[in-house]
Amino acid sequence: MSANVQREMLGSRLGFLLLSAGCAIGLGNVWRFPYITGAYGGAIFVGIYLLCLFAVVPTMIMEFAVGRAARRNMGLAFRVLEPAGTHWHHFGWFALVGSYLLMMFYTTVTGWMLAYCWYMASGALSGLDPAGVGQFFGATLSQPVGQVVGMTLVVLIGCGVCVLGVQKGVERVVKVMMLGLLAILLVLVVRSVTLPGAGEGIAFYLAPDAGKIAGTGLFPVINAAMNQAFFTLSVGIGAMCIFGSYQSRDRSLTGEALWIMGLDTFVAIMAGLIIFPACFAFGVKPDAGPSLIFVTLPNIFNSMEGGRLWGALFFVFMSFAALSTVIAVFENIISYTADVWGVPRRRGTVLHMIIIWLLSLPCALGFNLLADFQPLGPGSSVLDLEDFLISNNILPLGGLIFLLFCTMRRAWGWDNFIAEVDQGLGMKFPRWLRGYLTYVLPCLILFVLGMGYVDRFCK
Incomplete structure (x- = not known):
């Protein structure tokens, strides 16, 4: 099967960078990192995390390379590139299942983010x-109707953007969202850093503190950094593969991936420079996860002069981060049926809009009508189960598949990968990493996969 096919391309390098970054930048950047x-x-963890990012960013580069070489979604790219007689194409379903x-x-x-934009701006939380x-x-x-309405609005926005096409819809909208996100962030x-008492929060966040590592042990710290690195790069479900398939060959992929990282x-x-100075300035203990975003920070905004404005801006920022990921992953889903089953974009968008809406209902109802369903033990929810399946299973396994596909002899192989990744201007891929990528990184990915189960079920 030929990879030389007519395909809609992204309109600019900036579009490629912001679209790929938009997929990677999401909730984990704010409520976990x-x-x-x-x-x-603090700064010691940031250093360890950066090392982990550099350790796993080759999987992002490989995903880009596979997509650009095949000009296809992950669902068909392996079939286009695999040697005759091999069966790598059987892994193409990771793109659809992982994205769903x-x-x-x-x-x-x-949907929560969009709702809180209104709650903060309207003063519903004031006082x-x-x-x-x-x-x-x-x-x-606890309100099932409100939860379903918010989720439905997000599905309609995501599909409404994708139905317009790659350049006119996905690229144009995500570029605006990402530029707006960066402006609001700054x-x-x-x-936050100019609030009275903010310095204590900055010190807590970024000052090196070896005592914290001594208290928890180096092993959990490295594991947390590796987990965050894999999750934040959004590799393993083919989203970077599809953006690679829309990218021209005028730039090498290594430098582009480093820009996105x-x-x-x-x-x-x-995000930490927003959260911690504000927490310490108003004497609020920082937390993680949904309670940080929807409880801790609104309390801070209530205490802050002009808090309604700053709170609304924060949730607009969060909404842009979340919606850019939604649109990018919706595009990955829609392109799957276009490439693998030949379904036209408009028809495929309507089909997936209905399926995504139906499959999103359990989570939307998981805190109210389905609250008694606690799949991972007391206090867990549908969201926890779905998050565990994608974060601790599909993402690392998908990353491992791309890694092996680009390094093994009975696959696309190292030489083909290097030839594709180095096309165009820019930084070339370091060939001396071959041994590390062939033998070490697969073990690191399996380690992360195993530790996810240890953390979930053995503590």
């Missing part, structure tokens, strides 16, 4: 004490 940085040694699993809970959480803010969030989750950082890391670190 800052917290684990503060808990695991991610969207099954991401659409609901993104509430800390307990009242927590109760407000709990009441919001405004919020300046506001840099943007993603910049947003994650800056």
Whole structure:
């Protein structure tokens, strides 16, 4: 099967960089990275995390290379590139299953972000004490109709953008969202670090603290950094593969991946400079996960002069981060049926809109009508199960598949990978990494996979 096919391409290099970064930049940058940085040694953890990012970023480069070489979604790219008689194409389903699993809970959480843009701007949270803010969030989750409406709005936005096409829809909208996200991010950082008492929060966040690592042990710190690195790069479900398939060959892929990694890391670190100075300025203990975003931070905005404005801006920032991921992953899903089954974009978009909506219902109802369903033990929810399946299973396994496909002899292989990745201007891929990628990185991925089960079921 020929890879030389007519295909809609992205309109610019900036579009490629911002679209790929938009897929990578999401909720994990804000509600997990800052917290684990503060808990695991500040600047020391950031250093370890950067090393882990450089350790796993070759999987992103490989995913780009496979997509650009095949000009196809992951679902068909392996079939185009695999040697005759091999069966790598059987792994193509990771793109569809992984993307669906991610969207099954991401659409609901993104709906929370959109709702809180309105709640903050309208003053619905103004005047509430800390307990009242927590109760407000709990009441919001307990309303099945509101949860379904928010999720539905996100599905309609994502599919509405994708139906317009790659350049006119996905690229144009995500570029605006990402540029807006970066602008709002910088405004919020300046506001937070200039609050009285902000210096203590900055020190807690970024000052090196070996005592924290000594308290937890180096092993959990490295594991947390590796987990965050894999999750934040969004590799393993073929999203980077599809963006690679829309990219021209005028730039080499190594430098592009490093730019995307840099943007993603910049947003994650800056998010901490919003959260921790504000927490310490107002004497609020920082938390992680949904309680940080929907309880801790609204309490801070309630205490801050002009808090309604700053709170609304923060949730617009979060909504842009979440929606850019939604649109990027929806594009991956829609392109799967276009490439593998030949379904036209408009028809495929309607088909997936219905399926995604139906599959997102369990999470939307998981905090109300299905609250008694606790699949991973007491206190767990549908969201926890879906997050575990994608974060601790599909993402690392998908990354391992791309890694093996680009390094094994009975696959696409090293020489083909290097020939593709180095086409165009820019940084060339370091060939001396071949031994590391062939023997060491697969073991690191299996380690992350195993530790996910240890953390979940053995503690």
